[in-house]
Amino acid sequence: MIEVANVTKTYHAGRPNAYTAVDGVSLAIERGRLTVLKGPSGSGKTTLLSLVGCMARPSSGRIHLRGVKAAGLPAAGGALEITSLPERFLTEIRRATFGFIFQHFNLIKGVSTLENVMLPAYPLGGDPAALRRRAGELLERFGLSRHAREPIDRLSGGELQRVAIARALVNDPAVLIADEPTAHLDSHLSEAFMALMGTFKEGGRTLLIASHDPLVYDSPLVDATHELRDGRLCGKASA
Amino acid sequence: MPGTLRRTRSILDFALASLLRRKGRNAALLGVYTLVVFVAASLVFFTQAVKREAHQVLADAPGLVVQRTLAGRQDLVPLAWADWVRGLRGVRSVRPRWWGYYYDGAFGANFTVQASEDAALPAGSARIGAGAARILRVKEGDLITLRGHDNLPLLLTVQGILSSDSELVASDLLLLPREDFQTLFGLPPDQATDLAVDVANPRELPTLAAKIAERYPEARPILHSEILRTYDAIFDWRGGLLVAVLMIAVLCFAIFAWDRAAGLSAEERREIGILKSIGWETSDVLLLKLLEGLAVSLTAFLSGCVLAYGHVFLFSAPLFEGALKGWSVLYPRYRLVPVVDGYQLSLLFLLAVVPYTAATLIPGWRAATVDPDAAMRS
Numbered sequence: 001m002i003e004v005a006n007v008t009k010t011y012h013a014g015r016p017n018a019y020t021a022v023d024g025v026s027l028a029i030e031r032g033r034l035t036v037l038k039g040p041s042g043s044g045k046t047t048l049l050s051l052v053g054c055m056a057r058p059s060s061g062r063i064h065l066r067g068v069k070a071a072g073l074p075a076a077g078g079a080l081e082i083t084s085l086p087e088r089f090l091t092e093i094r095r096a097t098f099g100f101i102f103q104h105f106n107l108i109k110g111v112s113t114l115e116n117v118m119l120p121a122y123p124l125g126g127d128p129a130a131l132r133r134r135a136g137e138l139l140e141r142f143g144l145s146r147h148a149r150e151p152i153d154r155l156s157g158g159e160l161q162r163v164a165i166a167r168a169l170v171n172d173p174a175v176l177i178a179d180e181p182t183a184h185l186d187s188h189l190s191e192a193f194m195a196l197m198g199t200f201k202e203g204g205r206t207l208l209i210a211s212h213d214p215l216v217y218d219s220p221l222v223d224a225t226h227e228l229r230d231g232r233l234c235g236k237a238s239a
Numbered sequence: 240m241p242g243t244l245r246r247t248r249s250i251l252d253f254a255l256a257s258l259l260r261r262k263g264r265n266a267a268l269l270g271v272y273t274l275v276v277f278v279a280a281s282l283v284f285f286t287q288a289v290k291r292e293a294h295q296v297l298a299d300a301p302g303l304v305v306q307r308t309l310a311g312r313q314d315l316v317p318l319a320w321a322d323w324v325r326g327l328r329g330v331r332s333v334r335p336r337w338w339g340y341y342y343d344g345a346f347g348a349n350f351t352v353q354a355s356e357d358a359a360l361p362a363g364s365a366r367i368g369a370g371a372a373r374i375l376r377v378k379e380g381d382l383i384t385l386r387g388h389d390n391l392p393l394l395l396t397v398q399g400i401l402s403s404d405s406e407l408v409a410s411d412l413l414l415l416p417r418e419d420f421q422t423l424f425g426l427p428p429d430q431a432t433d434l435a436v437d438v439a440n441p442r443e444l445p446t447l448a449a450k451i452a453e454r455y456p457e458a459r460p461i462l463h464s465e466i467l468r469t470y471d472a473i474f475d476w477r478g479g480l481l482v483a484v485l486m487i488a489v490l491c492f493a494i495f496a497w498d499r500a501a502g503l504s505a506e507e508r509r510e511i512g513i514l515k516s517i518g519w520e521t522s523d524v525l526l527l528k529l530l531e532g533l534a535v536s537l538t539a540f541l542s543g544c545v546l547a548y549g550h551v552f553l554f555s556a557p558l559f560e561g562a563l564k565g566w567s568v569l570y571p572r573y574r575l576v577p578v579v580d581g582y583q584l585s586l587l588f589l590l591a592v593v594p595y596t597a598a599t600l601i602p603g604w605r606a607a608t609v610d611p612d613a614a615m616r617s
Contacts, residue, residue, distance in 0.1 A: 050612035055516060088520060094611075095518025106513045109506075110260035115253065120517040122249040125242030131249075167517065 001031040001175070001206055002052055003079065007061030009047050021047040022058070023231040030223065031067070031174075034197060034207040038217045039228035045210035046103075046179050048228070052208065053177050054094040058083055065097070067174075095120055099168030101178040105160045107152045107167070113139065114148040117166045124171070131170075138166040158189045165196065175206040182213045190215045197221060247530075250523065254530040269539055275489055276543025276591050277550070283587060284551040285559055288578045293470040300466060301334070301435035302444050305451055306459040313459075315430035320455060324436060327450060329443045335431035337420050341385060341413065348374045352413045354420035362416050365395040370410030372400050385413075388425035395419065493594075503602045511603070515611035521604070528603030532596035540591050544584070552577045 009022040022044045029035045029052070037045045050056045051063060064079035082093060099120075107116045117135040139145050142162040147155060152163060161181065168176055176197075182190035190213065197207055198221045211217060217225050227234050258265050305324065307316045318335055325333045337354035350371055360366065365383065367375070375383055377397050385393045401409045421428060438444060441463075448460035503511075511524050519527075550556055 047612075055612035056610050091515075091518060091520045100516060102516070106516065108510055108513060111253075111256055115256060118249075119253070119514065120519075122253060123246055123519050123523040125244075125246035125249070128245060128249060171518070 001066050002029040002208075003062075003064040003066075004028070004048070004052065005062045005064070007048075007051060007058045007063060009044075009051060009056065010059045013059060021231055022051065024061070025228070025231075025233055026061075027226050027233065029206065029208055031206050032201065032204050033223035034201050034209070034221050035224045035226070036217045036222050037208070037210040037226050037228055038212055040212055043228040044231040045212075045228055047231075049177050049179055049208065049210050053098045053100060053175075054082055054090040057090075065093070095124070095171055097174055099171065099173035099176045101161070101164050101168050101176065101181050103180040103183055105164040107160060107163060109153055110151050112149050113144060113152050113155065113163055116152055116163055117170055120167060121170050135166070135170055138169055139163075142166055157184050158192075161185065161189075161193065173205075175208065176200060178207070178209045178211075180211055180213075181209060182211060182216055187215065194219050194221060246523075247526065250527050251530050251534075254527050254534060257527075258531060258534060265535065269535060272535065272539035272591075272595070273542045273546070276540050276587070277546045279489070279587055279591070280544045280547035280584075281550050281556060281559065283583045284547055284577075284579065285556050287580045287583065288551065288576060290471055291578050292576065294467060297463075297467060297470065300463055302438050302441055302463045303436040303448060304461045304466070305434040305436060306461065307433075307455070308457050308459050313433075314457075315426070316433055318429050318431060320458070321431075321434050323454065324434060324451060327447060329438050329440060329447060330436060331439050332437045334435040334437075336433050336435050337417060337426065338432050339424055341423070343375075343385075346374050348411070350411050350413050352415060352420065352423070354417040355414045356417055360398060360414065360416050362418055363395060364398040364416065365419075366399045366401055366414040367397055368401045368409045368412040371413060372397070385423055387423050393419060393423050503606055508606045511606040512609065512611065515607065515609075521607045524607035525600060525604055528599050528607075529596065532599030533592070535599075536592040536595045540588060543591070544587075548577070548579075 004025055004027050007022060007025050008020065010018055010020045012018045025044075025048060037048060039045055047056075051058050061083070062081055063083050064081050066079050080093075082090065085093070108119065111119075114132070114135055117138060118131055121131050121135075136145070136148065139148050142165065144155075144159060144162055144166070147159065147163075152160060155163065161184075178197075181193055185193060194216065197209070201207055201221060209216060216222070305316065305320065307314045307320075316335070321333045321335050324330060339352050341350045341352045342348075343350065348371075355366070367377070367383070372378065377383055379397055379399055381397050383395050383397060385395065387393050395415065401412060401414070415423065420426070436447070438447060444462050448462060451458050451460050514524055514527075515521075550558065
């Protein structure tokens with residue numbers, strides 16, 4: 001579904017503080033599989049996630065997506081090369097195809113749980129009642145209905161992550177991307193998170209997780225693991 | 240509902256929820272903003288209404304007033320002048336007028352005194368302005384006593400209180416029969432304060448004024464248009480005083496608003512990064528910031544204007560009367576006829592709403608044009 005070909009990302013290129021976070025990485029992510037990027041902090045996992053998730057463009061190399069639709073672009077039955085697309089199309093693809101679960105959850109403080117979940121759908125201009133219903137159903141599914149009207153500031157770490165997952169699912173994306181999802185969870189909650197990922201996988205979603213937690217990359221649910229170090233793939237992908 | 244409208248509505252909902260999150264700060268901003276608009280709008284409403292009032296009252300004023308000067312000061316006009324002016328071609332009527340000022344030490348008030356040749360106002364009676372009636376604490380049928388030039392009291396029965404329609408000009412007026420006026424001030428019978436001249440064709444007024452000034456070098460002819468201009472200048476000047484004070488308030492607010500609107504906090508920048516990372520475009524973030532700015536500035540503008548309307552037209556501008564109305568202790572008490580000048584209101588809208596909204600947009604645009612992956616790293 002996603003093909004990364006010889007991708008490099010250099011920040012502050014041409015300046016004295018230039019830094020190459022991802023260096024010549026090539027890999028493929030299969031549809032309906034759980035793929036893990038593992039490696040220590042600073043190995044380039046988060047940068048690779050942001051490149052795959054259309055949040056940033058690579059300095060060189062190509063990323064192809066298959067089976068993706070974006071308004072204004074011809075239907076991509078084959079592979080759509082996303083690295084040269086303008087921001088408008090990248091945003092379109094990002095919100096239609098990807099759901100993000102950030103390491104620090106990145107929820108908006110002071111706003112209600114329900115509104116946080118609905119936020120990614122606001123720019124789409126859909127029916128507000130239907131959106132509210134869908135967000136409500138997601139909160140119910142994750143056992144958060146009683147917190148729907150509360151500001152997220154009052155929720156525990158585990159609850160915050162479930163809100164972040166509900167938000168990632170609100171636009172019904174084909175791909176879920178999670179960056180160090182268990183970094184702020186204890187073992188019990190980490191196992192619960194992986195169990196949840198298992199249900200998403202069974203539901204046919206493609207999952208891409210960056211983590212250096214053995215509870216994640218050693219999980220029997222994982223289909224493929226790519227190890228990164230200093231921005232490069234090291235070793236052979238394990239499956 | 241079309242998608243664009245639903246998108247705007249959803250983002251507006253979020254903009255309002257965002258503003259409510261910082262209740263204290265935004266309420267303080269809204270309070271100061273509303274106050275500045277209130278003062279500015281009160282000034283605009285008041286000056287316009289007062290000028291209109293003065294124009295209406297002066298609509299029936301003569302086309303030309305002839306005064307006499309002595310050593311550069313106004314002096315009494317001989318009635319013989321009236322006969323000569325009446326003989327000029329184009330003059331329809333010449334009316335001698337008697338008026339002056341009377342200071343009442345007991346009440347500490349100055350009154351404008353005018354003689355009336357109305358047969359319905361017999362000797363020993365007077366009609367007085369509503370302000371004068373308030374100060375003298377009299378009503379129709381009561382007696383008032385004025386001290387004459389010879390120190391003798393002049394007793395007058397109040398025949399009526401002048402209508403409040405003309406109170407702006409007539410508030411402090413005492414209208415006396417001509418003979419009582421002359422007795423009060425000891426005026427010679429063959430002289431008047433000035434002459435009111437009416438003509439058939441107003442375009443001949445400057446020519447007539449020139450002829451009168453040539454015949455009587457000490458004459459000072461005053462055209463109707465000059466009186467109106469003087470009134471406008473007086474109210475503009477008084478309004479200008481308040482504008483000067485207002486400018487300080489506006490400047491303070493501008494600094495406050497700029498600080499509030501132009502500098503996004505680290506938290507706000509982080510939020511914009513989050514919104515971009517979950518699928519908002521730069522244009523969505525700009526719409527959010529625009530709606531936030533408009534919500535604050537439009538609320539302040541509308542509340543300020545409504546409060547100013549009530550202040551000026553329902554409560555007769557109690558905050559301004561010291562600076563803008565009359566002098567002495569005789570403030571006219573009346574309701575101004577509501578006049579809203581669309582041009583001035585639009586100008587106020589442009590000055591109050593546009594700069595603030597623009598100030599909120601620019602930093603939002605700066606923050607929204609960064610790559611969304613910044614949120615991944617925060």
